[in-house]
Amino acid sequence: MRNFLALVLSAGAASPALAAGGAFFSLGNTDFIVLIAFLVFIGVLVYFKVPTLIGGMLDKRASGIQSELDEARALREEAQTLLASFERKQSEVQSQADAIVKAAREDAALSAEQAKKDLEVSIERRMAAAEDQIASAQSAAVKEVRDKAVAIAVAAAGDVIAKQMSAADANKLIDAAIADVDAKLH
Template sequence: MRLTFSALIAGLVASPAFAAGDVFFSLSNTDFIVLLAFILFVGVLMYFKVPKMIGSMLDNRAVGIKSELDEARALREEAQTLLASYERKQQEVKEQADRIVTSAKAEATEAADQARADLEKSIARRLTAAEEQIDSAQAAAVKEVRDQAIVVAIAAAKDVIAKKMTAAEGNALIDSAIAEVDAKLH
């Protein structure tokens, strides 16, 4: 306060009105009226302690800004922690996805190998069954050909025997066949 008042007095002494030689302390002098109004304004400000209030408001604002900065730092650190956590989780999920893909590929390869082996077994069984059917059909055809050959041979022998044999020879042949069958059966 003393510094402001002394600065005001120094300003009065160095006024251009003093230099001109006019009466400065007159109500008709506008410089004097302005000076009085300024001194009154500064006095009112000092009386109501406006500079102190402004100082405390600025201090409060500084404290508020400091607390906001501290809170912002804390939030930033928390955000960085969360970001690091999410990046770790993302890396873990990526690794797990890679493991799942690798496992799925291995399972698919294994399933394909198993399907190939099953197909080979099925083809082998079908080939075996087809060969057995062919062998059976061949045996049936051979048997049918033999049976037909026997029938033809019997018919041919019957014709030959019937033409060359007499009734007495036929009866003797029948008796010998019966005896031969009887000997083989007992």
Template sequence: MIRFTTLFLAFSAGPALAASGPFFSLRNTNFVVLLAFLLFVAVLVYLKVPQRLAGMLDKRAQQIKAELEEARSIREEAQAALAAQERKLKEVSSEAERLIAHAREEAELAAAQAKKELQETLKRRLQAAEEQIASAQAAALKEVRNRAVDVAIAAARDVIAAQMTAQQANKLIDEAIETVEKRLH
């Protein structure tokens, strides 16, 4: 089909038919150019250049598909890590709630002995529980952020490494050097 279309377009070309004199003559430049073009197209088809180009494009499409699958799996891993951290955060919150409930029970039992001691003990335990909650929340958030940053950096590194040329890398290095010089002076 490609050969037929190419031949049809080559023979139906307007400028080739508009030349003066007999068309099928080696002295007619349009005819010679047409023959050279057809010979060139025939060499390309003989050397299977269109099939090779199609193969290269298919290979690149497969690479892109693999990169997308890898990015999807990294995203799923990040979501799983986030869900695990959220579960840990809920566990810590429920533990803190249990600690608060326990402190309240002890406070009610000790109310008969000393109301003043009960208030001080309750204040200390509530503060400790709140600090533990805050600490656990901060640790969980920090761990989630660190994991997300690690995943993002790894994905960005892979994407940049796959797409960056040496010239782009050199340009980024030069820009970084200029920025450092400006900040130091």
């Protein structure tokens, strides 16, 4: 504080009024009056401990700012911790999503393979059924051809026999057939 007063006095001593050469310490000199009023004002401020009050207020403000800075630092650290946590969770979720996609692809590949196998089995069954139908149709055609051949042969044989047989031979055959039927029925 004394340094401050010495600075104020030296500033007043180096005023332009002193350089002009007049009496500085007279009550007619306004610079001298202003200097005295200023010194009285400074003295009143020192007497009522205004610099201490201002210093205390500044200290309180500084401590408030420091506490806000500390709180901001703590919040920043907490935010960084949360960010790191979210990044870890994001990487875990990404790895889980990758695993799910990989499993889905594998399942799709297995399903495609199973579908191919099922299709091949179905095709084989249908081919076997078609071959069976073809064989059945073939045997039916062969049987029908045989039956027609037998019918034609019997008809041809009947015509041949009818042409070669006389009426007396036919009556003998009819009597023999009746006797044969009579013998089998009794």
